[in-house]
């Protein structure tokens with residue numbers, strides 16, 4: 090009998106201790122969970138800031154930014170190339186189907202083309218005079234579309250908005266977009282847009298040789314610009330020997 094009572098007492102003590110132990114654990118866990126939730130919230134916020142722009146919102150930013158750009162640019166057309174045909178061929182390769190893609194030819198002699206958020210692409214007449222084949226044109230278009238595919242344009246705006254710490258109304262976002270749209274991408278973004286661009290142009294039935302020819306001529310133009318001490322901020326021409334490096338990478342890619 091005595092043993093049994095003692096045994097029961099022990100069980101009771103063990104249970105009591107267990108309750109205290111588990112309670113403490115629960116409190117500890119609650120604290121831990123709170124911290125975890127806080128961290129997760131912060132993390133979510135960061136991820137949200139970086140990812141949570143819908144394609145519709147991106148289109149809206151693009152529409153507004155385009156209005157600003159067109160206050161200073163003159164749209165024109167060209168008889169030299171069937172841009173529409175090449176554009177439609179390459180456009181079939183994009184995956185972001187909700188983006189409202191469009192292009193404009195801009196009367197401007199710099200050898201340049203650029204893309205903005207929302208899938209709008211601007212091609213200078215200077216570039217259309219510079220290229221010698223529709224394969225080169227296909228590469229330029231595919232390269233610019235690749236910047237949109239890879240979200241380079243909208244991410245740059247998001248980073249700018251985050252850095253400004255201002256409530257991101259559409260007006261603020263468009264202002265940031267306007268302040269940053271002519272800044273060059275970093276070289277990794279350019280390499281990525283080149284390789285995706287080459288994949289897209291080849292799928293569309295064009296030859297990779299167009300990209301190689303384009304960069305061969307561009308390398309010569311870079312030399313000329315450097316010799317002239319010119320420093321154009323340009324999606325294709327840079328101050329360091331960039332075109333040759335880009336050409337080498339494309340030559341190293343599979344397929345023709």
Ligand SMILES: [Zn+2]
Pocket residue numbers: 232236274279282324325
């Ligand atoms: Zn580029």
